[in-house]
Amino acid sequence: MNALRLAWLFLKVGVMNELQYRVNFFLQLLQSLIQVGTGLIMLSLVYSHTQELNGWTEAELLTLIGVQILLGGVIHTFIQPNMERLLEDVQQGTLDYALTKPEDAQVLVSVRQIRFWQLVEMVSGLVLVIVGLTRIEGSIGVLDALAFASSLMVGALLVYCFWLIVTTGAFWVVRMEHVLELFEGIYQTGRWPIGVYPGWLRYSVTFLVPVAFAVTVPAQALTSRLHLGTFLLSVGFMVVLFGFTRWFWRFGLRRYSGASA
Amino acid sequence: MSAIDSAPLPQAGRLRSFVDFYLTTMRTAVATQFQYRAANYFYMLGMVAEPVIYLVVWTTIADSNGGSVNGITAGEFAAYYIVWTLVRNMNIVFGAPFWEWRIREGQFSGQLLRPMHPIHFDIAYFAGWKVVVVVMWIPLAVVLSAIFHPTLSPTPLEVVVFLIAIWGAYLLRTAVQETIGMLNFWTTRGAAVFDLYMAMELLLSGRLVPLQLMPGWVQTLANFLPFKWTFGFPIEALVGNMSTEALLLGLGAQMLWIVGMFLVFRYTFRIAVRHYAAVGG
Numbered sequence: 358m359n360a361l362r363l364a365w366l367f368l369k370v371g372v373m374n375e376l377q378y379r380v381n382f383f384l385q386l387l388q389s390l391i392q393v394g395t396g397l398i399m400l401s402l403v404y405s406h407t408q409e410l411n412g413w414t415e416a417e418l419l420t421l422i423g424v425q426i427l428l429g430g431v432i433h434t435f436i437q438p439n440m441e442r443l444l445e446d447v448q449q450g451t452l453d454y455a456l457t458k459p460e461d462a463q464v465l466v467s468v469r470q471i472r473f474w475q476l477v478e479m480v481s482g483l484v485l486v487i488v489g490l491t492r493i494e495g496s497i498g499v500l501d502a503l504a505f506a507s508s509l510m511v512g513a514l515l516v517y518c519f520w521l522i523v524t525t526g527a528f529w530v531v532r533m534e535h536v537l538e539l540f541e542g543i544y545q546t547g548r549w550p551i552g553v554y555p556g557w558l559r560y561s562v563t564f565l566v567p568v569a570f571a572v573t574v575p576a577q578a579l580t581s582r583l584h585l586g587t588f589l590l591s592v593g594f595m596v597v598l599f600g601f602t603r604w605f606w607r608f609g610l611r612r613y614s615g616a617s618a
Numbered sequence: 619m620s621a622i623d624s625a626p627l628p629q630a631g632r633l634r635s636f637v638d639f640y641l642t643t644m645r646t647a648v649a650t651q652f653q654y655r656a657a658n659y660f661y662m663l664g665m666v667a668e669p670v671i672y673l674v675v676w677t678t679i680a681d682s683n684g685g686s687v688n689g690i691t692a693g694e695f696a697a698y699y700i701v702w703t704l705v706r707n708m709n710i711v712f713g714a715p716f717w718e719w720r721i722r723e724g725q726f727s728g729q730l731l732r733p734m735h736p737i738h739f740d741i742a743y744f745a746g747w748k749v750v751v752v753v754m755w756i757p758l759a760v761v762l763s764a765i766f767h768p769t770l771s772p773t774p775l776e777v778v779v780f781l782i783a784i785w786g787a788y789l790l791r792t793a794v795q796e797t798i799g800m801l802n803f804w805t806t807r808g809a810a811v812f813d814l815y816m817a818m819e820l821l822l823s824g825r826l827v828p829l830q831l832m833p834g835w836v837q838t839l840a841n842f843l844p845f846k847w848t849f850g851f852p853i854e855a856l857v858g859n860m861s862t863e864a865l866l867l868g869l870g871a872q873m874l875w876i877v878g879m880f881l882v883f884r885y886t887f888r889i890a891v892r893h894y895a896a897v898g899g
Binding site: 380384387388391394395398399402403406407410411530532533534535536538539540541542543545546548549553554555558 | 654656657658660661663664665666667668670671674675678679682683687688765807809810813814817820821826827831832
């Protein structure tokens with residue numbers, strides 16, 4: 358509960374801070390338009406040469422791309438800014454300021470930063486999801502919608518765990534900033550149905566980097582192809598990974614000796 | 619450039635010190651970047667994800683279409699996107715966003731004091747970096763080839779043209795990006811223009827898909843823009859079946875673009891420097 362209160366407080370301060378820079382809204386809007394535009398062009402290119410990709414129709418794939426952009430927005434708004442700041446803090450020795458505060462350090466480093474205008478990305482993803490859904494024949498039920506919402510949350514948590522594990526690695530290897538590029542590159546695999554990838558890559562982007570759970574599973578929920586087993590597996594995986602992340606963070610912290618002070 | 623050339627070197631020593639500067643900067647880059655092997659590999663692995671995704675998607679379509687898309691087979695797609703990874707590594711340059719950093723952090727003031735245009739450092743340093751990148755790229759190419767079985771049988775001429783064209787791509791992309799970087803002298807939001815540039819390059823260069831897969835009018839448009847000379851042309855030179863005439867014409871066109879864009883850069887740089895007010899130093 359205390360963690361939630363703290364997160365809410367930081368959120369309010371963060372939003373107020375970001376609202377000062379209003380031109381950034383238009384910049385973000387432009388970036389999102391470009392992102393959506395290139396996504397749509399690639400989609401129409403692919404479907405000008407084929408009817409369906411790995412069993413997914415154009416409308417269904419549009420939904421998938423929407424989910425990928427939506428979750429990408431969540432990552433860019435809430436997760437990535439915090440992890441980038443953590444990396445920077447480790448490099449510069451300013452992490453001590455967070456560690457000496459009388460709150461749980463993991464909670465603190467996870468909620469400090471927010472990039473409010475990236476919300477535009479979330480909205481544009483949501484629009485794509487809705488447009489895609491209206492083109493899919495057959496309607497989605499309440500259960501599908503619930504499964505979608507909960508699996509999206511699970512996905513966001515999985516991505517958070519992955520990011521924190523990698524960032525904790527900075528306690529050993531200080532120069533980790535290229536991990537960002539690595540993640541951004543791998544996250545793009547989520548734009549396509551996981552089935553198109555060869556086995557080794559499919560497993561890597563499912564368990565090593567949880568893109569498949571984070572993007573494909575919610576999209577499967579929307580297109581009525583999610584099995585209960587898959588859903589439970591993703592929840593179970595999230596619980597295990599969350600526990601591991603907690604342990605690994607504390608393990609890393611014990612190893613950390615500070616760089617300044 | 620007049621401000622920078624104000625203390626000319628004796629003509630005899632000029633060329634020699636110029637060559638010396640390039641060699642030393644390149645050596646420094648090689649030494650520095652080999653220290654950061656792990657960081658460089660992270661970067662490269664993230665970069666490789668992009669073409670692998672395109673490759674897998676088009677291979678899937680080729681397979682479901684009976685082996686090829688627009689006459690391009692799965693093996694040819696593999697060759698295209700594996701060569702893509704080398705070309706991409708080659709055409710990573712001192713980009714426009716770096717100019718923002720260079721100005722904001724006050725680096726630029728110091729560089730203006732040197733008796734040489736700052737672009738020489740950018741070209742030399744990144745050229746040295748390429749040596750490291752290419753060495754590190756080789757195992758990656760071997761792995762990718764083992765997985766995706768590319769069809770590749772270039773003629774000696776194609777190899778020679780390719781080797782020239784990837785350095786041409788490097789120079790052209792440097793000229794284009796440094797020119798866009800000049801925007802940072804007037805605005806702190808150059809990123810908007812830069813994003814537009816990246817999107818156009820993605821679509822019109824052959825980075826996203828081989829240009830043959832694009833509609834005819836897009837291919838025509840691409841012929842009149844600089845983008846394809848930094849991606850599509852070097853790749854096609856090695857992978858495709860271009861005639862000798864087309865290969866040499868392509869090199870010529872690339873050369874023209876390089877000269878043209880560096881002239882544009884030179885002009886915009888002069889205006890930008892006059893506009894510049896120092897931050898720190």
